[in-house]
Amino acid sequence: MDPKLLKPYDPASTESRVYKKWEESGYFNPDNLPGDRKEVFTIVMPPPNVTGILHMGHAMMLTVEDIIIRYQRMLGKKTLWIPGTDHAAIATQSKVEKEIYKKEGKNRHDLGREELLTRIRQFAKESHDTIASQIKVIGSSCDWSREAFTLDNKRNLAVNTVFKKMYADGLIYRGHRIVNWDPKGQTTISDDEIVYEERKGILYTFKYDKDFPIAISTTRPETKVGDTAVAVHPDDERYKKYVGKEYDVEFCGVPLHLKIIADKEVDKEFGTGALGVTPAHSQIDWIIAERHDLPKKQVINEFAKMTVGDDRILNKKTTEARAVIVEWLKAEDLLQEEKEVTQNISTAERTGGIVEPLPKLQWFIAVNKEFTKNGKTTTLKKITKEPIEKGEIKIIPDYFSKTYFHWIDNLNDWCISRQIWYGHRIPVWYRSTSLTAGKDDEIYCGIEAPEGEGWKQDEDTLDTWFSSALWTFSTLGWPEKTKDLETYHPTDVLETGYEIIFFWVARMIMMTEYNLGTIPFKNVYFHGTVRDAKGRRMSKSLGNGMDPIEVANKFGMDAGRMALVVGTAPGTDSKISEDKIKGYKHFANKIWNITRFVLSSTTDTDLDSNPTLEENDEKIINELNKTIEDVTADLDNYRFYMASEKIYHYIWHTFADIIIEESKPILSGDNLAQKTSRQWTLLYTLKTSLKILHPFMPFITEEIWSMMPKENETMLMVESWPKTKI
RNA sequence: GGGCGGUUAGCUCAGUUGGUAGAGCGCAACAUUGACGUUGUUGAUGUCACAAGUUCGAAUCUUGUACCGCCCACCA
Numbered sequence: 001m002d003p004k005l006l007k008p009y010d011p012a013s014t015e016s017r018v019y020k021k022w023e024e025s026g027y028f029n030p031d032n033l034p035g036d037r038k039e040v041f042t043i044v045m046p047p048p049n050v051t052g053i054l055h056m057g058h059a060m061m062l063t064v065e066d067i068i069i070r071y072q073r074m075l076g077k078k079t080l081w082i083p084g085t086d087h088a089a090i091a092t093q094s095k096v097e098k099e100i101y102k103k104e105g106k107n108r109h110d111l112g113r114e115e116l117l118t119r120i121r122q123f124a125k126e127s128h129d130t131i132a133s134q135i136k137v138i139g140s141s142c143d144w145s146r147e148a149f150t151l152d153n154k155r156n157l158a159v160n161t162v163f164k165k166m167y168a169d170g171l172i173y174r175g176h177r178i179v180n181w182d183p184k185g186q187t188t189i190s191d192d193e194i195v196y197e198e199r200k201g202i203l204y205t206f207k208y209d210k211d212f213p214i215a216i217s218t219t220r221p222e223t224k225v226g227d228t229a230v231a232v233h234p235d236d237e238r239y240k241k242y243v244g245k246e247y248d249v250e251f252c253g254v255p256l257h258l259k260i261i262a263d264k265e266v267d268k269e270f271g272t273g274a275l276g277v278t279p280a281h282s283q284i285d286w287i288i289a290e291r292h293d294l295p296k297k298q299v300i301n302e303f304a305k306m307t308v309g310d311d312r313i314l315n316k317k318t319t320e321a322r323a324v325i326v327e328w329l330k331a332e333d334l335l336q337e338e339k340e341v342t343q344n345i346s347t348a349e350r351t352g353g354i355v356e357p358l359p360k361l362q363w364f365i366a367v368n369k370e371f372t373k374n375g376k377t378t379t380l381k382k383i384t385k386e387p388i389e390k391g392e393i394k395i396i397p398d399y400f401s402k403t404y405f406h407w408i409d410n411l412n413d414w415c416i417s418r419q420i421w422y423g424h425r426i427p428v429w430y431r432s433t434s435l436t437a438g439k440d441d442e443i444y445c446g447i448e449a450p451e452g453e454g455w456k457q458d459e460d461t462l463d464t465w466f467s468s469a470l471w472t473f474s475t476l477g478w479p480e481k482t483k484d485l486e487t488y489h490p491t492d493v494l495e496t497g498y499e500i501i502f503f504w505v506a507r508m509i510m511m512t513e514y515n516l517g518t519i520p521f522k523n524v525y526f527h528g529t530v531r532d533a534k535g536r537r538m539s540k541s542l543g544n545g546m547d548p549i550e551v552a553n554k555f556g557m558d559a560g561r562m563a564l565v566v567g568t569a570p571g572t573d574s575k576i577s578e579d580k581i582k583g584y585k586h587f588a589n590k591i592w593n594i595t596r597f598v599l600s601s602t603t604d605t606d607l608d609s610n611p612t613l614e615e616n617d618e619k620i621i622n623e624l625n626k627t628i629e630d631v632t633a634d635l636d637n638y639r640f641y642m643a644s645e646k647i648y649h650y651i652w653h654t655f656a657d658i659i660i661e662e663s664k665p666i667l668s669g670d671n672l673a674q675k676t677s678r679q680w681t682l683l684y685t686l687k688t689s690l691k692i693l694h695p696f697m698p699f700i701t702e703e704i705w706s707m708m709p710k711e712n713e714t715m716l717m718v719e720s721w722p723k724t725k726i
Numbered sequence: 727g728g729g730c731g732g733u734u735a736g737c738u739c740a741g742u743u744g745g746u747a748g749a750g751c752g753c754a755a756c757a758u759u760g761a762c763g764u765u766g767u768u769g770a771u772g773u774c775a776c777a778a779g780u781u782c783g784a785a786u787c788u789u790g791u792a793c794c795g796c797c798c799a800c801c802a
Contacts, residue, residue, distance in 0.1 A: 005761095008762090008764080009764095178800095196798090196799090203802090216802085217802070218802060219802075220802085231802095265800090265801095266801090266802085267801055267802085269801090270801050270802070271801085271802070274802095275801085275802055276802075277802090278802090282800070282802070283800040284800040284801085284802075285800085285802080286800090287800080344799085357800090397731095399730065399731070400730085402729075402730065403729075403730060403797065403798085406728085406729060406730085406797085406798065407797090407798075410798070410799075498796095498797095499797090501797095502797095502798095533738090535738095566739095566749095566750080567738075567739050567740065567749085567750075568739090569739090569740080571731085572731085572732090572739095573795090573796090574738090574739085575738065575739090577738090577751095579751070579752095580738085580750085580751080582764080583750070583751070583764090585764070586762095586764040586765095587764090588764090589762070589764050590761090590762065590764080590765090592761090592762080593761040593762035593764095593765095594761065594762080595761085596761050596762080597761030597762080598761080599761095600760095600761075601761090633742085634742090637742075639742075641739095641740080642740075642741095642742085645740075645749070645750085648749095648750090649749075649750095656761085656762085657766075657767095660761075661766085664761095
């Protein structure tokens, strides 16, 4: 018997050694797997952001994916799990910018584009290395030889290829529209990057001028200097007589020309039933202005400061200008009412800055524009929705399909250009000819820079989710026609958190359907959010985060993995505590001791001998078979939380508490037939238990496997999943 | 405002096609030192949120109510 078994199990010294052994075996790479494997099984890892270190949520994701891939590998499939990381454009750049500012007092413009990018790349590399080592600590059996990064050369080729194709199809366009501007991050963001925060605000009701006939209500009086109309509902009897009339007023020193218009968008019941139209600083007002051909006057700039007026408000921040204008309204006796209201304020997800709607020339993806695919007219919206509707892609748990449809139905064009430097630069070049000096009248979109003089590339980069949307096929070598792409795509399951269903899952489906005409994955499995023992989100500010590495050091990653999986149903948030993890550390110890008992009492037993089994032992084997069947069905149906619990329960409360206990008198007795039968049964049960536990607790099971009398030449990770027949 | 979940033992949660409830932790008592004290045995605790309905039978299906959580949304 292995001398290590005489001491308590020590995960710290075991786990890294076992991982190295797996890596050296080459079995993470499907090309090296033993046997003839016809069926293929693929997972592409959701790439963690290179903004820092992994947290327990990542650990949960990696654990579930590793369970799936290890199970499928043991089923005899050719399994590929591609690891990777995400450049996370805005998140990474703003993090590095912040650090540089803190240490050196310099901003991005002090450094310049190239220098900042050099610094960010350095940071990203370090972060990547940390993440890669963490992924290994968790035990992930992924193929490092195929590792990808969303911003490496191959992925850049994929991004540019897609951009060019969509541009040619008219699905990517440049347009002057109201976008979500983040004054803090100095960039546009997409609708999905907005986080609404409920705050108290004041709804002011006032008249622009003593002689103006209608009072309006707003929470942002400072934007009113940009008003070009007042809109009322066409059926509103109170205001009908004013429609079509035009007025000139001076509003806090700013001359305004206001037209009274009728538009059905206006809610008669809200406020005074009249809406001051600020085309340049409100999404809906922009649309109304388009309908009525109103001028769009921008009065707020990229720094959220006023660009009009006299020194009372000019160059003041919007909030300061608001106070000035309210004072002015009071002084002029124009203010009729101040009412406290709760409102949802838009903030930028990454920086927390209050989003300022601004009109800007940006790049968009047209989700409602028709195009032809396989001879059929369709839209991006349709091809994103169909695979779920038709059941080609199954979502687990399925109630998320409803959320998915709801999002698609309300989807607007996706703003993809970002005014930051770290990311895929937009593959578009501009040139002005001598005839139209100063105006870019020539545009070129291509994978490489165009020939000829005077071309200047677009300064902007792409939304990080653009490159992530290509992930299942860009990681397999697309646009090249690689063997990998042919073999491993579509992938089998996308395992990720439900919070990125729109950001990522939907866009992957959209981009894969558009570019490849196929689904990116057959199943989507959503894990829940990992929360602390009190149910709070883990965060830096609360200081309640848990480092997976510390968990591994303190309890062993096997224990951490079990704690992350047992009792955590898909789509449901779960709580984790040190107590829970500790319980599974005890479980690891239990298995260790079971092994010690079994191996020390079966030194002469040969599993190949197939002795005639006693009735009791037949029963034991039957019960084991029942467990295998249950666990297999659970794994096939993505019920990892149940499979893990059943195995735990079987090993501890059946194998150890019942089988081993009742074996003691048999083993020390003198009925040889009974004893031989029981020894065989014990060894068989141990061996089989290790197999079914392996996907969940890979380290300790592989370690014990190497101590088994005959098995030490092979590796458990490539053993076959137990069959119920003996 | 719209949508989606949840409400089961002190705590955390299971309960896959309807057959009068389970696990882990915790708690209580007892045992025991040759697999394991990171142990074993035994035990207690639940009108399965509430109401109505379908059914021979409902934690499980239907409808409604209450509370909690989450997501979405251009009422200024």
